[in-house]
Amino acid sequence: MDMQPGQRVKSVRCTRDTLRVELLDGRTIIVPLAWYPRLLHATPQQRAKWKIAGGGYGIHWPAVDEDLSVEGLLRGLPAPRVGLQVPIKVGRARLRPTPRPANARSASLRARG
Secondary structure: OOOOHHHOEEEEEEOOOEEEEEEOOOOEEEEEHHHOHHHHOOOHHHHHOOEEEHHHOEEEEOOOOEEEEHHHHHHOOOOOOHHHOOOOOEOOEOOOOOOOOHHHHHHHHHHHO
16 A cells, blocks of 8 residues: 555554544544453553554554554554464574473373263
C-alpha cells in the first residue's frame, strides 16, 4: 500500500472495547480492541498515553510496548497470534524438547493394555 500524507494519525481514542484512529485526511478507523490483546488488557490510563510514531504513520503505547501502523489498520489486520510469532534465537542456544525416558513410553503402552 502506498501511504499518502493525509493518511497520518491525527488522534487516537480507546473505549472499553474499540480503538478509534482519526487520520489527517478526515477518515476515522474503528476496530475492536480484541484485535490487540496488549491494548485490551491495558488500563484506560495506559491506553490514553500513546505517541505518534513512524513519521505519523504509526502509533506507539510505551506502557504496554504496542505498536500499530496506519497501513495495518487500513487493511483491517489484527495483531498476529502469539502462536504464529517467529521464535527469537539468542546466540547459538536453541530450545529443544526434553526427551522422554525410554521406559516411560513402555509403561504408557502397558497401562493402555
